[in-house]
Amino acid sequence: MGVKKEEANFFEKVYNVARLIPFGRVTSYGAIAKYLGAARSARMVGWAMNACGGREDVPAHRVVNRKGILTGKHHFQGTNLMQQLLESEGIEVVDNQIQNLDDIFWDPMKEC
DNA sequence: CCTGTGACATAAG
């Protein structure tokens, strides 16, 4: 029972973890994938984000690749929207790359 | 079942 069918569990997990990302912190697709038990499916994490269109609660802008580069900024509405959101949280972003990454990097498994 | 896809990760040059 349930008013609506449960969507792809994998996607839901990705959204769930993304929501756990604290303010002013970022994580990588691989970290999320690994937390889900599918470290080799990091691409799916990004793809799940692509499907997060109606997921306003999913701070996709806090999810970057391993280099801390805003690889997915092109998927946001604005050309610099993703960077603006990060800077709005006190994160330094230069040339589409997050600065002080080691200082603001948030690992889901480290917090859990 | 097969094919295409994709916002990654890793290796090699």
Add this chain to the structure above:
DNA sequence: CCTTATGCCACAG
């Protein structure tokens, strides 16, 4: 860090 290539895996059709 760059490009190129390969792997990898969940999902849509």
